[in-house]
Amino acid sequence: MQTAASVSHKASRPRADALRNRERIVTAAREMFVEFGADVPFDEVARRAGVGNATVYRNFPDREALVREVVCSVMDRTSEAAEQALAETGDAFEALERFAHTAAAERISALCPMLSSAFDRHHPDLEAARVRVDTLVARIMDRARAAGQLRDDVGSGDLLVGIAQLSRPPAGTGCLSADRFVHRHLQLFLDGMRAPAPSSLPGAAVTVEDLRAS
Amino acid sequence: MQTAASVSHKASRPRADALRNRERIVTAAREMFVEFGADVPFDEVARRAGVGNATVYRNFPDREALVREVVCSVMDRTSEAAEQALAETGDAFEALERFAHTAAAERISALCPMLSSAFDRHHPDLEAARVRVDTLVARIMDRARAAGQLRDDVGSGDLLVGIAQLSRPPAGTGCLSADRFVHRHLQLFLDGMRAPAPSSLPGAAVTVEDLRAS
DNA sequence: TCTAAACGGGGAAACCGTCCCCGCTTATTT
DNA sequence: AAATAAGCGGGGACGGTTTCCCCGTTTAGA
Structure with missing residues (x-):
């Protein structure tokens, strides 16, 4: 400098x-x-x-440009959180939990519009960001799985969708009061991901890739 | 006749x-x-x-009337599902699961607007329906808890909000394809509610009553 | 100090949701 | 089966909101 x-x-x-x-x-x-x-x-x-x-x-120039920038920005933040979680050397599942709660607080649900029909899901910037997130999150999960702490039948898409859905504000105006609940419910979701699995899930493990299919 | x-x-x-x-x-x-x-x-x-x-x-006559009717209708359907679940004599937790998946399929998330600010949450019809749902769901959960299958630190509000959030379509138009994921994620959430609890949740158990507080 | 890029507020134009009107359809009664 | 009135549905005007441009003013950078 x-x-x-x-x-x-x-x-x-x-x-x-x-x-x-x-x-x-x-x-x-x-x-x-x-x-x-x-x-x-x-x-x-x-x-x-x-x-x-x-x-x-x-x-x-148009709404789509703004939406795309926002989505990319959120994905980047999520990737950063994932990298930080990977750097943690302690308990593997705890790192996973830390990542999840951080992503929820970062308002990952803003990337819901990515699934909207009126949105170019194949834009190069998006593809790149998506692959990056998917890879990192999968790495975190693999590590927890290797430690025997994470059930086998869940994928990165399951985790990300769960976080996104549970951290969304209900519907009304500025209902941020629910933020107190979000981490409770996210924790329940995470606990459900622990090994050994007490149930079998319908369908197959979901990746982020699966989400952009119509 | x-x-x-x-x-x-x-x-x-x-x-x-x-x-x-x-x-x-x-x-x-x-x-x-x-x-x-x-x-x-x-x-x-x-x-x-x-x-x-x-x-x-x-x-x-106005939008509020339609919204109220929809919310009441959904709550009634939910209550019916709860009564049906209570009638089941088998495994208590399985009854709870059955109820949850049924409620999700019944689009319970339609009652989100109930939490909206511009909505009269104190209308008599709503109060009655709310109390009925809360009582029945709490009964289902108590039974599972008494059987040592449900963790202590969750309330009926936790379950209902979890169902509502996880069963909402992401955001885009008619994205019903996600329905295939919904039951996966709901099942994970339910598995997280099983006893013994592997973690402690932030905050206190939530009832439906808590939800209508601002 | 100078210059050009960037800013911000006001307002016209287009868009969209609401709601009424009136000729037609159809369930119900005798 | 015919009579009758309740109910229906589509078209279109009204009112509010969003978008987007224009131009005088500000301010970063050299």
Whole structure:
């Protein structure tokens, strides 16, 4: 980090405040997608982000672009949480639990729109992020399974969908009060994943790949 | 059932097809509330129900009336499922499981709007239905608990919210394909409720009563 | 200090949900 | 089977909301 000239080419670099604003918009959109669904008015997103509405329209040509950026951002955060969990050297199942609770708090449910029909699930950015998440989560689960702590018949998709569904706010407006319940129910779900399995599950283990099938 | 005059007073009885239509509207609305939330256009509900939009407006003066009827209807169905489960004389936990899977299939998540802020949670009809569900579900759970099969730290609210959240379609349009996953994940959740508890849950057991608190 | 990129608020235009009106259908009665 | 009135359904106007552009002003970067 030099005093100046730390960045090579300045021609294509956007202004610093522009980047900051873009980030604030994505954050606001992520929160609002989770609470109100993927069709919140742009003006509302702008208001929560503390910017003018024009700034939103300037950064994102259409709704899909914003949604995609939000989904990618959430997947990246999830991947980071997964990497952190993998770095933990202690109990394998405990690492899995830590990851799950962190992902729930990170509002992973914002990536539900990914399953929506009116959404290009094959965009390169998404594919890359998806593979990354899937791989990391599968690694965490494999480790717990190898330790004999995780049942055999569950896949990364089962875990991620469970987290997403259980961490969604019920439906009404800003019902964040449920956050107190979320971790209870997620913990129950995780306990159900422990080995030995007391029941057999219908269907086969689900991967993230399976989720994007129609 | 006599040939005629089987009903005492004919003055206030609506026509048979009117009743049938009303029922079809409630059914359609239930499905659509689950899929798209409680603010689907009335015209869409009418279309799915196979009736004209005027019929919807004639039967339900405002949206709240329709929502209330749907919620009550779902709670009644849930109560029926609970009574049926209680009648089963076999394994107590198996009865609990049967109830849960039935409730999920009955689209119990349609009663999410009950938690919405813009909804009169203190309407007499709702109170009655709520108490009935809560009592029956608690009875099922108590029985399983008495048999040493259900952990101590879960309440009827935990079960109902878990079912509701896990059985909700992710978000997109008519994503009923997820139904194949629902019962997997619900089963995992149920397995997590088995005794002995492998973990301790944050917070306290939740009743249905707790849910209507802001 | 200078310049151009970025910002923000206001407002027009398009879209969508609500709800009424009226000619037609059909369940029910005698 | 005919009479009768309750119920039905589609079209369309109204009102509210969202989208998106325009342009005067601000501010980062050199």
